[in-house]
Amino acid sequence: xxxxxxxxxxxxxxxxxxxxxxxxxxxxxxxxxxxxxxxxxxxxxxxxxxxxxxxxxxxxxxxxxxxxxxxxxxxxxxxxxxxxxxxxxxxxxxxxxxxxxxxxxxxxxxxxxxxxxxxxxxxxxxxxxxxxxxxxxxxxxxxxxxxxxxxxxxxxxxxxxxxxxxxxxxxxxxxxxxxxxxxxxxxxxxxxxxxxxxxxxxxxxxxxxxxxxxxxxxxxxxxxxxxxxxxxxxxxxxxxxxxxxxxxxxxxxxxxxxxxxxxxxxxxxxxxxxxxxxxxxxxxxxx
Ligand code: C2E
Ligand code: MG
Ligand code: MG
Numbered sequence: 001x002x003x004x005x006x007x008x009x010x011x012x013x014x015x016x017x018x019x020x021x022x023x024x025x026x027x028x029x030x031x032x033x034x035x036x037x038x039x040x041x042x043x044x045x046x047x048x049x050x051x052x053x054x055x056x057x058x059x060x061x062x063x064x065x066x067x068x069x070x071x072x073x074x075x076x077x078x079x080x081x082x083x084x085x086x087x088x089x090x091x092x093x094x095x096x097x098x099x100x101x102x103x104x105x106x107x108x109x110x111x112x113x114x115x116x117x118x119x120x121x122x123x124x125x126x127x128x129x130x131x132x133x134x135x136x137x138x139x140x141x142x143x144x145x146x147x148x149x150x151x152x153x154x155x156x157x158x159x160x161x162x163x164x165x166x167x168x169x170x171x172x173x174x175x176x177x178x179x180x181x182x183x184x185x186x187x188x189x190x191x192x193x194x195x196x197x198x199x200x201x202x203x204x205x206x207x208x209x210x211x212x213x214x215x216x217x218x219x220x221x222x223x224x225x226x227x228x229x230x231x232x233x234x235x236x237x238x239x240x241x242x243x244x245x246x247x248x249x250x251x252x253x254x255x256x257x258x259x260x261x262x263x264x265x266x267x268x269x270x271x272x273x274x275x276x277x278x279x280x281x282x283x284x285x286x287x
Pocket of ligand 1: 047064075077080093096124184208261262263
């Protein structure tokens with residue numbers, strides 16, 4: 001999946017499109033995906049989002065994987081675009097939401113004084129535009145009995161710009177339910193700073209391409225500093241993605257970034273390991 005159109009509005013392939021245009025590999029993938037939805041072959045891994053100062057686990061990002069009968073674990077980049085083009089993403093997304101909320105409901109830190117971590121679920125543009133999105137969220141929250149404040153939804157900039165007014169209405173309705181909203185991959189999509197203030201986001205996620213360049217020079221740090229300033233002015237906290245070393249962590253701390261996520265702390269974990277980490281409550285900030 002190219003970074004430019006990650007979770008942007010998908011190209012929709014109509015079923016009337018001639019077969020030779022779509023290619024055999026694509027058809028095989030689509031057939032496999034249809035079967036995978038029926039057989040519930042999607043599993044969710046959880047990557048901790050931690051305090052940059054204390055290492056305390058604040059929440060986990062839910063990241064879907066396809067447990068393919070022959071190929072093993074398939075990464076989202078290899079099937080999400082096809083799932084979006086065929087509309088199968090709606091079924092997959094529903095399954096991710098159900099699993100993630102069900103799992104998060106079981107997360108209890110050993111110390112009952114600590115707040116239970118939240119779960120942060122990525123929404124695709126196709127899901128975001130579904131008419132029954134709010135009903136779906138209500139149903140998942142009711143069935144899982146997860147407090148709405150422990151569910152976050154990650155939305156990319158490009159998803160908002162096609163119809164900013166409609167997007168703001170949907171986001172406001174979610175916010176009124178107590179669900180938290182994160183703007184994902186900030187700085188990589190198409191967005192208008194003019195609109196940003198009209199969306200009720202709680203946090204901004206700095207894309208890992210910016211984190212990766214942090215050590216490369218003053219100008220790269222300046223960009224991250226400017227993004228942190230934008231977030232501050234709009235009342236949002238900041239999560240930096242893709243932290244891979246201690247130097248990046250230190251620079252992010254100095255730039256005032258509160259929360260971090262990346263391989264330096266932990267890879268995305270299968271559900272039982274995430275549950276063990278919840279009980280332990282924090283990661284080692286020395287990596
Ligand atoms: P994302 O939402 O930006 O998720 C973060 C990605 O960065 C994840 O890749 C994660 O494993 C990876 N990552 C985390 N820390 C590091 C690091 O330190 N270094 C590097 N190089 N990478 C790191 P993953 O799991 O392969 O997911 C890729 C993308 O697929 C996600 O990007 C998101 O856009 C999409 N995705 C994942 N799960 C879902 C889902 O349930 N629904 C939808 N619609 N999209 C999803
Ligand atoms: Mg994300
Ligand atoms: Mg991201």
